Amino acid sequence: MAMRYIPISPDEQADMLAAIGLQTIDQLFSSVPPSLRLQEPLNLPPAHSEIELLRRLTIMAARNATSETFSIFLGAGAYHHYRPAHIDALITRSEFLTSYTPYQPEISQGTLQAIFEYQTLVCQLTGMEVANASLYDGSTAVTEAILMAHRLTRRRRVLVAASVHPEYREVARTLTQTLGLEIELIPYNRTTGQLDLGAVRLDASVAAVVAQSPNFFGVLENLEAISHAAHQVSALMVSAVAEPISLGLVRTPGEQGADIVAGEGQSLGIPLSFGGPYLGLFATRQEFIRQMPGRLAGEAYDHHGRRGFVLTLSTREQHIRREKATSNICTNQGLMMLIATIWMASLGRQGMKEIAWQNVQKASYAAQRIAALDGYERRFTGPHFNEFVVKTRRPVSETLARLQEDRIIGGLPLGRFYPELSDCLLVCVTEMNRREEIDQLVNCFDQM
């Protein structure tokens, strides 16, 4: 049967069968016991032409609200940011898009050099010494950081700030539960929104202290004080990052003493895409590289002395070490890594600063205007980046429903993750939100 993705005609198929001495296709499957062979075709929808397929999917997609149809003030670990058009033009080049993991360096230098550049950019952005070639996403990167801290310290207690993205915390709990790790929450200060390290027992049983900045409430943490406290008991400081654009403006985790930076790189040019695929950022200090999960590209030379790049230090990985590997991760987020590399290269030194600056300016404008309304207040006093928590005049669900009538998605109701904040909304403003949208949001709040 001729199918459009199969470059073999029925006649050629017959010839090939004959060449190997068979008469029918079924004979190819002689090793599958007859009792296991399907007698009927799979019960699936019939083959769709491109026209039918796109029509069907477009109708489905139209049932989703997006920034094309609504004013959206959602962040919380997934951000709507500027994506220059040339990103998609470059990543859809077949040579990038349809190549595999670069195990054969002589014909994979494009991907390998891009990984090396990415590793460098992540180090520069985070102030760390080495970065890997990416992990799945922020939640699994933070989990891998915890596992790495456990390997390095051989300790089992992990202190994780309650202001770390709740889904990252849940994932860490799920994926470390069988290894006997104890995850304890560090409460947040009810006034500032920053973590309160004094409220937990920090001693030599602690493998790592995990803090996120800006944290889930959008508030910046004093990472220096946290890493200082962690290092006093020889624990590692893991800095989680969900909004890496903030690093264009705020002090790096590296400068503040972080041992591992783990987080989400979606902000760096990757589409929202209903939560994935995203990009797990992971960086650490040189001395820890042999305990680092994930792939690494390194510089190498050929016999003519020409510079190139190879995957290196692979003895940590599962295809060599099997059950003794540092991690079971195999696939990474190669294409997302490439997007982030192109995005950071395009924004460059000036753009990274400017986009971060615009985020702060716009979010501050929105926060100040909302806080000036009767019955609304900014819930936390700590400095924020592009998100802030608003206590609303009316119940949150009522507020959001009212905004939706005006085609506004006003933020994330926090009660879902923090019952004590059930009267609060997490509002995000980026460079993509125009002033009119912000003003309309403020007006709607005011009219309620």
Place this chain on the structure above:
Amino acid sequence: MSHDQQAKPTATHIVRDEALLFERSRPGRKGYALPALDVPQQPIAQLIGEAYLRTDELSGFPELSEVDVVRHFTRLSSWNYSVDMGLYPLGSCTMKYNPKINEVAARIPGFALHHPYTPEELSQGSLELLFWLEQLLCEITGMGAATLQPAAGAQGELTGMLVIRASLAARGHPRQTVLIPDSAHGTNPASAAVCGYQVKTIRSNERGLIDLHSLRQAADETVAALMLTNPNTLGLFEEEIHQVAEIIHGVGGYVYMDGANMNALLGITRPGDMGVDVMHLNTHKTFSTPHGGGGPGAGPLLVTKALEPFLPIPRVVKSEDGTYHLDVDRPHSIGRVRAFYGNFGVLVRALAYILSNGPDGLRAIAETAVLNANYVAHQLKDVYDIAYAGACMHEVVFSDKHQLPYGVKNLDIAKRLIDFGFHPPTMSFPLIVPGALMVEPTEAYGREELDAFIAAMKTIAQEAREHPEQLRSAPHLTRIGRLDEVAAARKPVLRWQPQSASAKTDTSA
């Protein structure tokens, strides 16, 4: 070998130097434009506090125009081999054609711009897509329930092992060991270990299949699961899978199947009918998401109906009124394995692929993939050793046994293939075949392409006898020669530094 079968190497690789981004950087260039700030500007130190501000001016970050960036990455791309360029016979990785319509589908704005925390009533399209895809994958595999959350095959494995562990714990005892055949993927033992299990290796028999005798001896009440790959990494179907499942079920364990090789089974047979309890799929392999230089993929997990309560949260559920919801109220669930709902964009591509092909198309894919592998196996079996001569499925494992006497190893053969314009086969496993060359042609290559590959392999075999040194120093026709990986690992340089060796290179590009 007749003369017309003699293949000639051809230079296919573009030779052009391209410095690193950082070396191309020139102060003052910019590759973006933002709108002017449209709200009143305030002093930044006043907004977030001096103590929080970055002071290093992002030193080292490149400064480039858009044109610089586009040329840079276009040039880099020209150094990559890709599926769209030619045969990529990377066994077990299923490097098949990636239909372009899938890319269009994933970029429909209603999907690409959809925020994961959009209220459910305004997310019905994406939720419906997830719900529907779960159902289709259950039909394809014969399993009872699915979760689309795992971000990759290895994460699917880990999730599956956690589900098994949770189920056994609910029965009173999580057990200690996982049995894994020596022909398994490297991620299998790693996943079992990360889940806290002891790994016990099961030897393959002389036919390359699970040895039932060894399995019976190893199967006892401590066994949580057997993790197998079917067809296995030797490209062979586990003919006795029913007995294998019976043995494991007999001691109260579960059968986990690595579905990486599902491309060979589409529409032919279903793991759920074989006695498999838990399996993952690699949607990027079987359902054609481009590999993107190493990812992203997606590794949906499928389980029997009985194991559904343990699947990760959230679950996508459909109400009686036809609306879709995310259910997190699942008391037996292992918890969340990834933020949000999985690699949604990859799942859109998988759905598009399934719909484009339909049931007959999927079956034709498996048939053609298996035909192509058998064709290559047949044409090369007299030239290269085939370690296990069974009825091969979608991949065939050769070895360098016939070439070793001339001092030629599998790596040399692989590198020489590059000179003929092909990507080398997989060499790192299966571990039980010394000098392995695992070839998986997939359904995406026609007879001419396969014949050209066969001819190249034959020429290389001849060169191994006559000019072995030519192979040991291959490739010769690429921009860059064999790189010194040993030196690279001994003193790793993992990033650019202004003072590093990289700075020696010409930066006048």
